[in-house]
Every structure is written in C-alpha cells, then in structure tokens.
Amino acid sequence: MTGGKSVQERYRRLKESALLREEDLYRRPVVRVGMATCGIAAGAAPVKEAFTRFIEEKGIDARVVEVGCMGHCYAEPLAIISKPGFPALCYGYLDEDLVERLVEDFLLNDDPCYEFALVALETNDVFPTFSDFPRGVHEQKIVLEHCGFIDPGDIDQYIATGGYGALAGALAGEPAAVLERVKESHLRGRGGAGFPAGLKWEAAVRAGGSEKYVICNADEGDPGAFMDRSILESCPHQVIEGMLLCAYAVGAAQGYLYIRAEYPLAVKRVQLALEQAREKGLLGTAILGTPFNCDLEIFMGSGAFVCGESSALVRSMEGLMGIPATRPPRLAESGFRGRPTVLNNVKTFAYIPPIINRGVDWFRSIGTAENPGTAVFSLVGKVSHTGLVEVPMGTTLRELIEDVGEGVPNDKAFKAAQIGGPSGGCLPEASLDIPIDFDSLQEAGAIMGSGGLVVLDEDDCMVAIARYFLEFTQQESCGKCTFCRLGTKHMLDILTAITEGRGEPEHLEILAQLAGDVKEGSLCNLGKTAPNPILTTLRYFREEYEAHIKEKRCPALMCKDLIVYYIEPSLCSKLCSVCVGSCPTEAIYTRTDGLKAIDQDKCTKCDNCLKTCPPDYNAVIKLSPPELLAEKEGKGS
Amino acid sequence: MSLIEGEEELIRNGVAEALLDHDRARESLIPLLLKVQGKLGYLPALAMELIAEALQIPAVDVYGLATFYNRFRLNPPGKHQIQVCMGTACYMVGGDIALDCFERRLEIGEDETTPDREFSLERVACVGCCTMAPVVVVDELVEGHVTPTRVDGILLSFGREIPKSAEKTEQEGENSP
Amino acid sequence: MSKKVTITIDGREIEAHEGEKVLWVALDNSIFIPNLCALKEKEHPSGSCRLCYVQVEGRPEPVTACTLAAKEGLSVQTRSPQVDRLVKSAFELLLSNHRLGCGRCPRRKSCALLKIARERGLKMRLSRLSALELDVEIDESPETFAFDRSRCLLCGRCVWICQEVARVGALGFTNRGITRRVGTFREVSLAQSPCTECGLCVEACPSGALYFKEKSDDK
Structure with missing residues (x-):
C-alpha cells in the first residue's frame, strides 16, 4: 500500500498524545477498580463510589478509573492502587471500610497497608509480584494481557500500550503479508474445533469477489464459560484491531461483532470502543489516511446456543432461525449474504495484534509445536481460586487446577474436570496429567471448546452432571435434524430415569448406542458433540451409573430422589433450633426430647438445614439409598 | 388476549418508531424484534403482524423467530x-x-x-x-x-409476605370494578 | 450445462451431471436411498432427516447422499453395516415421535416410512426406545384437507412448498428443539391462516400428516 510512511507517522502522533495523557494521569495516585460484569456483581460499583467519595472528602488529588477483569474473580471486588513512589498494588475483597482505610492510610499518608494487598504489579523489594505465586509461574497472558489494567472506555489507554500499532504496521505493507504471518503462526481458531485461522482466511482470499465480510463470534453460550464476555468488557480494542487486520488481509470492508444480548455491558463497551476508534480515524473510511476502508457493527444475538455454530450464526444475522446449514459451501466461499465470510471467535481475533507485533517466532515459542500460543479458561466450580486464566498450551490440567486454581477447597476430594461445556467431557483424576491442547483433550474424550473448565468434587454426581448437560443441549437443539432433536431427548429421558431411581440394566447399552449414533449422524457440531458428556462419564465413571441403577444409590448424595435428609440424634443438640427456622416448608420439628427431626413427607430436600446446622453439631446428614432411613430410625430415637 | 384501549396505539407507535432505524429487509428482523420488545416488554401479536407487513414476509416467519430465540417473549413480563x-x-x-x-x-x-x-x-x-x-x-x-x-x-x-404456614392468605384485589 | 461424469453406485456405472447430488442420481436410476426431506427443486438441501446415508469409497464415515456432489470416479455403496446402523437408528427415532397404527392412517398405501421399512427390512415398531408423548390435535379446519401433527416427521417439504412454490406463507416452522413444529402464525387453525387450500402441501407430505379428506388411500 502506498504512503507507508505517512501511516506510521499518523500512528506515531496518536501514540504520542496517548502516552502524554497517560503520563499526566499517573502523575497522581490512580485507583483502578475492576468493573467487568463479575466485579459489578461482587459489589464493585459501591466500592468505586466509596473511593470517589472518600478521596473527595479528604481533598486528595487522585483519580478513580474503571477497568475490566484481571481474572482474579475469587477476590472481587478488586482495585489496583498506583501511587508515585510505590509499586502498583492490587487489593481484593474490598468493602467500604477497607476502602476508607486505604484512602486514609495509603493515599493520604504513605502506608500501603501491605496486610491487605494481594500482589504487586511491578517488581520491587517489598512485596511479591505475580511471578512469585504458583499461578504467576504458569500464567502467560497474550489475550488477557491488558484486561483489568486499562480502562476499556478510553482508547488512549489501549494505544498507550502500543495498541493499533500492529494495524498501522500492516497498513504500511501489503495485505498478503498479514495473511502470511497468520498462516505461519499456526494459530488455531479458539472457537472450539481448532481449525487453523490462516487457512480459513486464505480460503476467503481465494474465493474472490469484491464484497467480503469479517464476523467475530461472541455468542458465548457455554454454561460455565465467560472469557469472551470478559475480554470484550475489559479490552475491546484488541478484538477490534484483530478484526481490522483480518479485514485488511482478506479484503473485507464490513465486519460484525455478534454479541449475545444477555451481555449488555459488553455491547455497551464495544459500542463505545467502535465510536472512539472511528473518531481517531482507526475505523471507517480511509483508515489512518490509507485507502483501506472498513467499518464494524454490533449484531445482537437473541439467545440460541446453536448460533455458536457458524452457519446458524450467519442465518440469524440474515433474519432467519439460527439453524445450521448443510455443507458445502463453507462460509469462506459463501457466507453472510452469500459472500465469502471469515468467522472467528473473540479470542482468535485478540491473538492477531500481538502476533503481528511480536512476530511468528515469538508466538510459536509459546505452547507446543502443533498448538502454539496459550489457552484461556474460565476456571470455576470446586476450586479455590476461580477466575479467568491464561496458560501456555501444553500446561497440564493438574497444574491448572492445583497450582493456578489452588486446588479443591474444604478438604474435599477432586473428582473430575469438566472441560468444553455441553460439548465437552468429564475427565477423571487419572487424566489430569495430560497436556492441555486441542488434540490431547479430544483424544481423552473432551474438547477444548470455548474454554470453560468446571472442577467437580466428591459431592458432585457424574450421572447428574451428564444429565444436566444433556438437558442443556436438548433444550438448545435447534430441532432440525432427527438425531439431535430426538436422540438428545431420548438420552435425556434415560438419564432422568436413572437419576430418579427408575434406571434399568439395559439403559446403559441403549445410552451408549444412542450416543454413538447421535455423534455420527447429526448434521452439525452441536449434535455431534452433544453425547460427549455421556460418553466420557460412561467411560470414566461407569460405577456411578451402576450404583444408581442396581442399588438405587447416588454415591455423591446429590440426586434428590435417591437421598433422604436425616438428623442424627447423637449429634443434635436440644439447645439449638437453627434448622427449624431455616426450613422453608416446616418439615423440621422438635421431638419430645428436645432434639430435632424431619418429617419426610414435607421435606423438599432443599439442603438448607444441612447448610445452617452449626459446625459444632453437623447433625444433618444425607442417606442414600433412602431405605437406610428405616435402619437409622430403628436404631435411633 | 385482547388489547385494552391505548395499547394498540402504543404498539403501532412502537413498531413505527423501530422501523425508522432499520432497512425494511429480512436482515432487520431480529434487530427490529429486539427493539420493539425493548420498548413494549414483549412481542404482542399485532407488533409481529405489523413487522411482517413492513418487511413483506409471512407473519408465521416472524412468529417462528419469536418462538425460536430464548430472548423473545410473547406475553407481558412481571414488574x-x-x-x-x-x-x-x-x-x-x-x-x-x-x-x-x-x-x-x-x-x-x-x-x-x-x-x-x-x-x-x-x-x-x-x-x-x-x-x-x-x-x-x-x-x-x-x-x-x-x-x-x-x-x-x-x-x-419487594414487600412479598412469606407465609409462615402452609395456609395461603387471600388478598383482596385493590382495583374493584 | 455442466459436464457429464461417470460415477458408480452399488457397482453400477452411471452417467451424471457434475455437481448433481448423488441422491437424485440414484433415485433417477431406480436405486433406492431412504429420504424424507429432500426436494429436487430446492437449491440447497435441507439435510434434516438424516436417512440418506451412503458409504463413499475412501471415506471412513457415511455421508448423506443429498449433500454429496457427483464427480468423476466417485464410487458409492448405498448399504454398509455403518449406513444400516445409522438409518435404522434415525428411523426408530422418527418412529418414536410418530403416531403408529398404520391401519387407520389415510396414507397407508403411499407412506414414505412404510416404503423405507419395506426396502430396508425395518420394523414399524420400537425396539429399544420408548414412544414419546405426541401432540394429537388434528386441524380439520380446511374444507378439503386435514393436518394431523402426530404423524408429522418435520421434513419441511410442506413449508417449502407453501412459502416458495405456492407463495402463500401460511405454514412455517415454529419453536425450537423437541418442540419444533410445523405451525401457523400464533398456532391458529389453517382456516384462520392465510392458507388458500391450494393443496400443494398435502401432495408434498410423505406421511399421513397432511391428507385430503376425500382422497385418502382407502377411498
């Protein structure tokens, strides 16, 4: 492209002014409050308000800035305080009292209250940084690099980190150079299947024609995965820059971000980011003064998990039901409006600017040969440090769960890692040493999927979890093809029967057959992967199915129809009646001897009494199979 | 469900307003439905008919979409x-x-x-x-x-009484005819 | 015109247009492949019934014939253990959601399911699955025909004909997943819908879901 020099010059001016603003900002103390959806849910809004109020009351010259999610969701609300002369420090579990103290002691006086600090952001002599913790040793951030550190509502903060520099550099050269780099990087699409992004782009280039589209799939619907939302809320510009680089490489002048309407904050922040990029001449016509034109728009998805499937997503953008289409053609040949279309996941696009900036060798030095780069997970469930993590491909599940997540809390035993959501599988303890990458996970029966990782412990029933996912896919099946519409329904019915104690010995065989047929026979990947939760639990936890079917017993004491609640008289105290008050159905009564007992006819098994019974007694227990009750009652009372 | 007076007017205005911002093309269908629902809280039959008419597509297609996607509701939501x-x-x-x-x-x-x-x-x-x-x-x-x-x-x-016993307390409707 | 190619189906060499879907090449040459949702006039196959699986030489997994394009040298078997297993499974899944009792069905002489059962030696009853609950209301509001949803297989032929050929737009797919059905705007009866009773949908129906009141198989 002509005028390479003037592009770079324009970008240099943008960056200079951004750096000046940043320098000016950090001349005084700055408080960055984590305000992604997770932070707000944990109470970040009143925390931010408290910082602002106390700073004003005390007449301190300091700024309060909204940032996105740092990934340490377990400790939210979180804030980073930077004060000249001190390393930037991150504080967690904030509330109004702690905020008041931090403002008084740290901002007004010079005591950083190290006892409340979680971590320092830069190396110093006093306080540990991320790399001093097991999590920091494993974590390597590419996609999440800026998330939680910059204000997503201020484009200058992204530019100050070097943002849009990859775009400027690319525009100074030929589109083919961008494509070449992405191909050489061996970046695999992060939407689930791991198809090489470069090959997808190349197909769109080859398809020819003047009208092409770039679409970012942010229709994240996996229950238990929220990284796409978090990225869009925390660093939308990195995704936008990635999309622009793709548009330049394939020759598209229009792109869309397909975002779930259930993510209102992400929609709002992306909208603002697009406006700011347009104002700076980074989006729209004559980008950075070059002949390259490209505009991006938001399309709001209306809640259909199947729209994560690319052909269904495109159909929904065309005003149709989100129903997958038969292939060929592929989207790269005939996609949105029948034109060549590149559709990639949020994370895939977010990798592009760093790859262009730092080069192919750098990217391929991270991760494994076949799976370069990092894996982003939302780590949730029975794990101490829940949150958003990014580790190099090839890290083992054990490292991820035990080091990064700090293991299973409450001295419970680990049972399984559920990876890849409804399309993924449950891997047992024995599989924990497999490296995380597309191929190894698939071999073990799970999939990388979009990166949800739910840790399950001894209290979680594997039949119930398989049933839960089947219920989800069955509800979210578009209903078009026979195998998915009816196959998932029959599989769900069988699993329901098993969890309710109506399982028959032949059910396991039928379940395995159906699962195999649905996997092979379904039209799209939603159907083809729907049986994975069943197949993996049957493979690794068959004995739990058998206990449900043969003994009508739920080993994890989770399936309501196979358990009863019982108050152990030898543990119960006459002096306490917490459980009586906590029972929403008045099923608990006081016996003549003052101890408590449960009227089984009234009990809804809501678990409230077990939760509220004071730890001194722990008198409420669950029994399975329910027949054990007669035995207990015979002995007790 | 029959519409009360003024409701029809509200629906017609809501749809007309939404149509101002969008091309009258099939592609606009989901954005239109989202916008109308954002305004009215749900998708009344009349709104779906008006949209079908404006986009010149069968009404059953609009209804099909409204029943396909989780986000759309055909009945007014609670407060x-x-x-x-x-x-x-x-x-x-x-x-x-x-x-x-x-x-x-x-x-x-x-x-x-x-x-x-x-x-x-x-x-x-x-x-x-x-x-x-x-x-x-x-x-x-x-x-x-x-x-x-x-x-x-x-x-x-929200001021909702929690019944302390299984008996339900009957409450008189406030707006008697 | 596209160029002619030679493909092999079950050992028979057959001339076909390049790109033509193998399902139609087979059917035009009197080779039976089970199918419900396929419509020759429809440019893009729906691929929803999953019954037309065939085995392609050199490919491990069965492929649907409605999406498989003819090209020079393509060799296809209409039967293989894998194909038979998938077809049997899909067939039983459809039956589990279809009102049986063929004796009383108006289409008992021209039913596509019966034909598939005959050709492939499949039973018209459930072996491993339980029957699902059916929607048994019958819409008898049109003068000339009726719509019995409990026999509908969701192949979509009627919807396509109603919208693309008759250009009436009375019928459409509504809802999602297991509740997906062929319906009308707000599920009103056909008489209350824009239906003109042209009857094209009835002719397109492969099962006993849509049938003429006067011309059913026993008249």
Missing part, C-alpha cells in the same frame, strides 16, 4: 423479573434449589408470571458470574450465593 442462572457452576451448587424456592414462594413455574403481574420467573443459561454461584439476577441486579433463606430475603425486599 420484577427474576432470572435464575443455570450455568454449570450454579447448577452444581444448588441453582435448581433456588429455582424451586422461587417457584414454591411465588406459586408459579418457570417462564410464568404471577397473576398480579408483580414477578416473572425464568431460568437463564450462564450469566457469567460463575464465581458467585448460585446466582440470581433480579431486575438486572446480580445476587450471588443465593440460598433458600436468601430467596425469602429477596422476595421480602
């Missing part, structure tokens, strides 16, 4: 919307228990609205606050760690 998250993390720690409690207290099932139109109850797939599971979203406010006791607390905060 307070309670969404119980059924993401994996929430389910594993008792999201279904929270849903049960709301159903029991409000005496409605999921996707239903109380007869006084005060509350509507629905289950939603992951709202992305897995670290605070189980999560309930009440009128866009996220409530974390929702136990049965907290369910009662939430309803009490």
Whole structure:
C-alpha cells in the first residue's frame, strides 16, 4: 500500500498524545477498580463510589478509573492502587471500610497497608509480584494481557500500550503479508474445533469477489464459560484491531461483532470502543489516511446456543432461525449474504495484534509445536481460586487446577474436570496429567471448546452432571435434524430415569448406542458433540451409573430422589433450633426430647438445614439409598 | 388476549418508531424484534403482524423467530423479573434449589408470571458470574450465593409476605370494578 | 450445462451431471436411498432427516447422499453395516415421535416410512426406545384437507412448498428443539391462516400428516 510512511507517522502522533495523557494521569495516585460484569456483581460499583467519595472528602488529588477483569474473580471486588513512589498494588475483597482505610492510610499518608494487598504489579523489594505465586509461574497472558489494567472506555489507554500499532504496521505493507504471518503462526481458531485461522482466511482470499465480510463470534453460550464476555468488557480494542487486520488481509470492508444480548455491558463497551476508534480515524473510511476502508457493527444475538455454530450464526444475522446449514459451501466461499465470510471467535481475533507485533517466532515459542500460543479458561466450580486464566498450551490440567486454581477447597476430594461445556467431557483424576491442547483433550474424550473448565468434587454426581448437560443441549437443539432433536431427548429421558431411581440394566447399552449414533449422524457440531458428556462419564465413571441403577444409590448424595435428609440424634443438640427456622416448608420439628427431626413427607430436600446446622453439631446428614432411613430410625430415637 | 384501549396505539407507535432505524429487509428482523420488545416488554401479536407487513414476509416467519430465540417473549413480563442462572457452576451448587424456592414462594413455574403481574420467573443459561454461584439476577441486579433463606430475603425486599404456614392468605384485589 | 461424469453406485456405472447430488442420481436410476426431506427443486438441501446415508469409497464415515456432489470416479455403496446402523437408528427415532397404527392412517398405501421399512427390512415398531408423548390435535379446519401433527416427521417439504412454490406463507416452522413444529402464525387453525387450500402441501407430505379428506388411500 502506498504512503507507508505517512501511516506510521499518523500512528506515531496518536501514540504520542496517548502516552502524554497517560503520563499526566499517573502523575497522581490512580485507583483502578475492576468493573467487568463479575466485579459489578461482587459489589464493585459501591466500592468505586466509596473511593470517589472518600478521596473527595479528604481533598486528595487522585483519580478513580474503571477497568475490566484481571481474572482474579475469587477476590472481587478488586482495585489496583498506583501511587508515585510505590509499586502498583492490587487489593481484593474490598468493602467500604477497607476502602476508607486505604484512602486514609495509603493515599493520604504513605502506608500501603501491605496486610491487605494481594500482589504487586511491578517488581520491587517489598512485596511479591505475580511471578512469585504458583499461578504467576504458569500464567502467560497474550489475550488477557491488558484486561483489568486499562480502562476499556478510553482508547488512549489501549494505544498507550502500543495498541493499533500492529494495524498501522500492516497498513504500511501489503495485505498478503498479514495473511502470511497468520498462516505461519499456526494459530488455531479458539472457537472450539481448532481449525487453523490462516487457512480459513486464505480460503476467503481465494474465493474472490469484491464484497467480503469479517464476523467475530461472541455468542458465548457455554454454561460455565465467560472469557469472551470478559475480554470484550475489559479490552475491546484488541478484538477490534484483530478484526481490522483480518479485514485488511482478506479484503473485507464490513465486519460484525455478534454479541449475545444477555451481555449488555459488553455491547455497551464495544459500542463505545467502535465510536472512539472511528473518531481517531482507526475505523471507517480511509483508515489512518490509507485507502483501506472498513467499518464494524454490533449484531445482537437473541439467545440460541446453536448460533455458536457458524452457519446458524450467519442465518440469524440474515433474519432467519439460527439453524445450521448443510455443507458445502463453507462460509469462506459463501457466507453472510452469500459472500465469502471469515468467522472467528473473540479470542482468535485478540491473538492477531500481538502476533503481528511480536512476530511468528515469538508466538510459536509459546505452547507446543502443533498448538502454539496459550489457552484461556474460565476456571470455576470446586476450586479455590476461580477466575479467568491464561496458560501456555501444553500446561497440564493438574497444574491448572492445583497450582493456578489452588486446588479443591474444604478438604474435599477432586473428582473430575469438566472441560468444553455441553460439548465437552468429564475427565477423571487419572487424566489430569495430560497436556492441555486441542488434540490431547479430544483424544481423552473432551474438547477444548470455548474454554470453560468446571472442577467437580466428591459431592458432585457424574450421572447428574451428564444429565444436566444433556438437558442443556436438548433444550438448545435447534430441532432440525432427527438425531439431535430426538436422540438428545431420548438420552435425556434415560438419564432422568436413572437419576430418579427408575434406571434399568439395559439403559446403559441403549445410552451408549444412542450416543454413538447421535455423534455420527447429526448434521452439525452441536449434535455431534452433544453425547460427549455421556460418553466420557460412561467411560470414566461407569460405577456411578451402576450404583444408581442396581442399588438405587447416588454415591455423591446429590440426586434428590435417591437421598433422604436425616438428623442424627447423637449429634443434635436440644439447645439449638437453627434448622427449624431455616426450613422453608416446616418439615423440621422438635421431638419430645428436645432434639430435632424431619418429617419426610414435607421435606423438599432443599439442603438448607444441612447448610445452617452449626459446625459444632453437623447433625444433618444425607442417606442414600433412602431405605437406610428405616435402619437409622430403628436404631435411633 | 385482547388489547385494552391505548395499547394498540402504543404498539403501532412502537413498531413505527423501530422501523425508522432499520432497512425494511429480512436482515432487520431480529434487530427490529429486539427493539420493539425493548420498548413494549414483549412481542404482542399485532407488533409481529405489523413487522411482517413492513418487511413483506409471512407473519408465521416472524412468529417462528419469536418462538425460536430464548430472548423473545410473547406475553407481558412481571414488574420484577427474576432470572435464575443455570450455568454449570450454579447448577452444581444448588441453582435448581433456588429455582424451586422461587417457584414454591411465588406459586408459579418457570417462564410464568404471577397473576398480579408483580414477578416473572425464568431460568437463564450462564450469566457469567460463575464465581458467585448460585446466582440470581433480579431486575438486572446480580445476587450471588443465593440460598433458600436468601430467596425469602429477596422476595421480602419487594414487600412479598412469606407465609409462615402452609395456609395461603387471600388478598383482596385493590382495583374493584 | 455442466459436464457429464461417470460415477458408480452399488457397482453400477452411471452417467451424471457434475455437481448433481448423488441422491437424485440414484433415485433417477431406480436405486433406492431412504429420504424424507429432500426436494429436487430446492437449491440447497435441507439435510434434516438424516436417512440418506451412503458409504463413499475412501471415506471412513457415511455421508448423506443429498449433500454429496457427483464427480468423476466417485464410487458409492448405498448399504454398509455403518449406513444400516445409522438409518435404522434415525428411523426408530422418527418412529418414536410418530403416531403408529398404520391401519387407520389415510396414507397407508403411499407412506414414505412404510416404503423405507419395506426396502430396508425395518420394523414399524420400537425396539429399544420408548414412544414419546405426541401432540394429537388434528386441524380439520380446511374444507378439503386435514393436518394431523402426530404423524408429522418435520421434513419441511410442506413449508417449502407453501412459502416458495405456492407463495402463500401460511405454514412455517415454529419453536425450537423437541418442540419444533410445523405451525401457523400464533398456532391458529389453517382456516384462520392465510392458507388458500391450494393443496400443494398435502401432495408434498410423505406421511399421513397432511391428507385430503376425500382422497385418502382407502377411498
């Protein structure tokens, strides 16, 4: 492209002014409050308000800035305080009292209250940084690099980190150079299947024609995965820059971000980011003064998990039901409006600017040969440090769960890692040493999927979890093809029967057959992967199915129809009646001897009494199979 | 359901206004439906017919879309919307228990609205606050760690009496004819 | 015109247009492949019934014939153990959601399911699955025909004909997943819908879901 020099010059001016603003900002103390959806849910809004109020009351010259999610969701609300002369420090579990103290002691006086600090952001002599913790040793951030550190509502903060520099550099050269780099990087699409992004782009280039589209799939619907939302809320510009680089490489002048309407904050922040990029001449016509034109728009998805499937997503953008289409053609040949279309996941696009900036060798030095780069997970469930993590491909599940997540809390035993959501599988303890990458996970029966990782412990029933996912896919099946519409329904019915104690010995065989047929026979990947939760639990936890079917017993004491609640008289105290008050159905009564007992006819098994019974007694227990009750009652009372 | 006076006017205006911002093309269908629902709270039959007419597509296609996507609703929602998250993390720690409690207290099932139109109850797939599971979203406010006791607390905060016994208290309607 | 190619189906060499879907090449040459949702006039195959699986030489997994394009040298077997297993499974899944009792069905002489059962030696009853609950209301509101949803297989032929050929737009798909159905705007009866009773949908129906009141198989 002509005028390479003037592009770079324009970008240099943008960056200079951004750096000046940043320098000016950090001349005084700055408080960055984590305000992604997770932070707000944990109470970040009143925390931010408290910082602002106390700073004003005390007449301190300091700024309060909204940032996105740092990934340490377990400790939210979180804030980073930077004060000249001190390393930037991150504080967690904030509330109004702690905020008041931090403002008084740290901002007004010079005591950083190290006892409340979680971590320092830069190396110093006093306080540990991320790399001093097991999590920091494993974590390597590419996609999440800026998330939680910059204000997503201020484009200058992204530019100050070097943002849009990859775009400027690319525009100074030929589109083919961008494509070449992405191909050489061996970046695999992060939407689930791991198809090489470069090959997808190349197909769109080859398809020819003047009208092409770039679409970012942010229709994240996996229950238990929220990284796409978090990225869009925390660093939308990195995704936008990635999309622009793709548009330049394939020759598209229009792109869309397909975002779930259930993510209102992400929609709002992306909208603002697009406006700011347009104002700076980074989006729209004559980008950075070059002949390259490209505009991006938001399309709001209306809640259909199947729209994560690319052909269904495109159909929904065309005003149709989100129903997958038969292939060929592929989207790269005939996609949105029948034109060549590149559709990639949020994370895939977010990798592009760093790859262009730092080069192919750098990217391929991270991760494994076949799976370069990092894996982003939302780590949730029975794990101490829940949150958003990014580790190099090839890290083992054990490292991820035990080091990064700090293991299973409450001295419970680990049972399984559920990876890849409804399309993924449950891997047992024995599989924990497999490296995380597309191929190894698939071999073990799970999939990388979009990166949800739910840790399950001894209290979680594997039949119930398989049933839960089947219920989800069955509800979210578009209903078009026979195998998915009816196959998932029959599989769900069988699993329901098993969890309710109506399982028959032949059910396991039928379940395995159906699962195999649905996997092979379904039209799209939603159907083809729907049986994975069943197949993996049957493979690794068959004995739990058998206990449900043969003994009508739920080993994890989770399936309501196979358990009863019982108050152990030898543990119960006459002096306490917490459980009586906590029972929403008045099923608990006081016996003549003052101890408590449960009227089984009234009990809804809501678990409230077990939760509220004071730890001194722990008198409420669950029994399975329910027949054990007669035995207990015979002995007790 | 028949429309009360003034309602028809409201619907017609709502649709006309939404149509101003969009091309009259099939592609605009979902954005239009979202916008109209944003205004009216639901998609009345008349609105779907007007949109079908404007885009020159069969009304059954508009209805098909409205019944395909989770987000669209064909009936007016309650004044307070309670969404119980059924993401994996929430389910594993008792999201279904929270849903049960709301159903029991409000005496409605999921996707239903109380007869006084005060509350509507629905289950939603992951709202992305897995670290605070189980999560309930009440009128866009996220409530974390929702136990049965907290369910009662939430309803009490809206002035909903929690019956202390199984007997139901009859309440007289305020607007007598 | 596209160029001619030679493909092999079950050992028979057959001339076909390049790109033509193998399902139609086979059917035009009197080779039976089970199918419900396929419509020759429809440019893009729906691929929803999953019954037309065939085995392609050199490919491990069965492929649907409605999406498989003819090209020079393509060799296809209409039967293989894998194909038979998938077809049997899909067939039983459809039956589990279909009102049986063929004796009383108006289409008992021209039913596509019966034909598939005959050709492939499949039973018209459930072996491993339980029958699902059916929607048994019958819409008898049109003068000339009726619509019995409990026999509908969701192949979508009627919807396509109603919208693309008759250009009436009375019928459409509504809802999602297991509740997906062929319906009308707000599920009103056909008489209350824009239906003109042209009857094209009835002719397109492969099962006993849509049938003429006067011309059913026993008249």
